[in-house]
Amino acid sequence: MAYSSNVVDAPLFKKIYDLSQVIHTNYIKIPKFYRHTLWQQCASLTLELIRDMVKAYRVFEEERLATLHTMSDNLDLLKVLVRLTKDSxxxxxxxxxxxxxxxxxxxxxxxxxxxSCAK
Known part of the structure; x- marks a missing residue:
């Protein structure tokens, strides 16, 4: 992905933004006990993904890969928390x-x- 200051046009940003909207839209539908524990963590992680996406899009190659790995770790954690919410x-x-x-x-x-960055 080439350097650009317009991260909102990036397809990955749009997907993460849409994910964040769905997570936040479902917030009120989650029972209170889980809403303020598991689901709050899910919402926070989606916001971290957005923040890290902006960062990854604007930093130079040396820093980008580390930021992308942080995003990947946060995404993996989000997957586990969403599954735990479903299993609960x-x-x-x-x-x-x-x-x-x-x-x-x-x-x-x-x-x-x-x-593509690791090559």
Whole structure:
């Protein structure tokens, strides 16, 4: 991905932004006990992904790969927390499937970016 100051046009940014919207839209639907524990962590991680995406898009190659690996770690943690929320029956199947599909797509795109930077 070439250097640009307009990160909002990047396809990966759009996917992460959409994921964040879905996570935040479902916030009120999560039972209170899980909303203020697991789901709050999910919401925070999506915001960290957005922040790190902006950073990765603007830093030079030397720093970019480390930022992308941080994003990957946060994405993996988010996947685990979303699954835990589903296994705790705090989220319905339909929003879970939607979020899971989005997580997989973000993971594929992020993995591709990491591979292109590692060459």
């Amino acid at each position: 029956q705090a989220i319905q199947k339909k929003p879970y499937v939607e979020i899971e599909m989005m997580l997989q797509e973000v993971g594929r795109m992020l993995g591709g970016w990491i591979k």
